[in-house]
Amino acid sequence: MAQQTGTTGRTPLNRDRVLGAAVALADGIGIEALSMRRLAQELGVVPMALYKHVANKDQLLDGMLDLIVGAIVPPAPGTDWRSAVRQRVLAARSALLGHPWAAQVLQSRARPTPAVLAHTDAVIGIFRSGGFSVDLTHHVMHALGSRLLGFTQELFDDSAGPATPPALPPAALRELAARYPYVAELAAGATHDQGSVVGRGCDDQFEFEFALDLLLDGFDRLHRQGWTSGG
Structure with a gap:
C-alpha cells in the first residue's frame, strides 16, 4: 500500500x-x-x-527537547523563592527522567533551545523576585549548573560500564581497603541502588536532593548576608 x-x-x-x-x-x-x-x-x-x-534532524531534536522541557510544571504563584526553585528543579528532573535520552540531547545542543531559555529565565526570575542581586544570582546559576534541568555530571560516572562490578578475591579487597581506607569505608556504608549514575551503591534521587538542598541553604545564607562578589 x-x-x-x-x-x-x-x-x-x-x-x-x-x-x-x-x-x-x-x-x-x-x-x-x-x-x-x-x-x-x-x-x-x-x-x-x-x-x-x-527542516532537519537537528531541528527535530531541538523540538523534541522543547516538548519535554516545555511541559515542566511551574510552582504555584506566591511560593517563596526557596520552595519555588526546589519545586521547579525537581519538576525538571522528573520530566527528563521520563525520557532517558533527553539529557544527552540537551548536552549536545550548540545553544539553548527556546524552552530551555524560558526555563532558565523563569528560575533566574524566581531568585530576582526573591530579592537576590544580579551579582549573587549570576553566581547562583553557575553553582546550580546542570542541576537547573534536573541532572548532574558526576566526577566518576560509570553508568556506561558493566551492570555489576567484577568480583575480587578477599585478599585483593583487603589490599584495596588498606591502600584506600576512606574510599572503602564509604563504599561499604552506601545505600544500595543498582541503577545509580552517581556511583554504584548510591541513591540518585536522594543524592540529587541532598546536594540541591545544600546549595539552596548556602544561597539563602549569602542572600541574608548581602553577599557580593566584590566583597
Whole structure:
C-alpha cells in the first residue's frame, strides 16, 4: 500500500504530531536509532513529508527537547523563592527522567533551545523576585549548573560500564581497603541502588536532593548576608 504524504488515517500531519511521535519513538528504540526515515515509517508517511514541519534532524531534536522541557510544571504563584526553585528543579528532573535520552540531547545542543531559555529565565526570575542581586544570582546559576534541568555530571560516572562490578578475591579487597581506607569505608556504608549514575551503591534521587538542598541553604545564607562578589 502506498504511503500517505501528509496524513495517517484522518489525522493530519503537523509539527506537534511529528515531535510527539519522535519523542515516543526515541523512548522506545533509543535516540541513536532515531532517524527521519524511521520516524516517517512510524507515522506512515514518506520522509519528505516530515521536512514540511522540521527542516532537519537537528531541528527535530531541538523540538523534541522543547516538548519535554516545555511541559515542566511551574510552582504555584506566591511560593517563596526557596520552595519555588526546589519545586521547579525537581519538576525538571522528573520530566527528563521520563525520557532517558533527553539529557544527552540537551548536552549536545550548540545553544539553548527556546524552552530551555524560558526555563532558565523563569528560575533566574524566581531568585530576582526573591530579592537576590544580579551579582549573587549570576553566581547562583553557575553553582546550580546542570542541576537547573534536573541532572548532574558526576566526577566518576560509570553508568556506561558493566551492570555489576567484577568480583575480587578477599585478599585483593583487603589490599584495596588498606591502600584506600576512606574510599572503602564509604563504599561499604552506601545505600544500595543498582541503577545509580552517581556511583554504584548510591541513591540518585536522594543524592540529587541532598546536594540541591545544600546549595539552596548556602544561597539563602549569602542572600541574608548581602553577599557580593566584590566583597
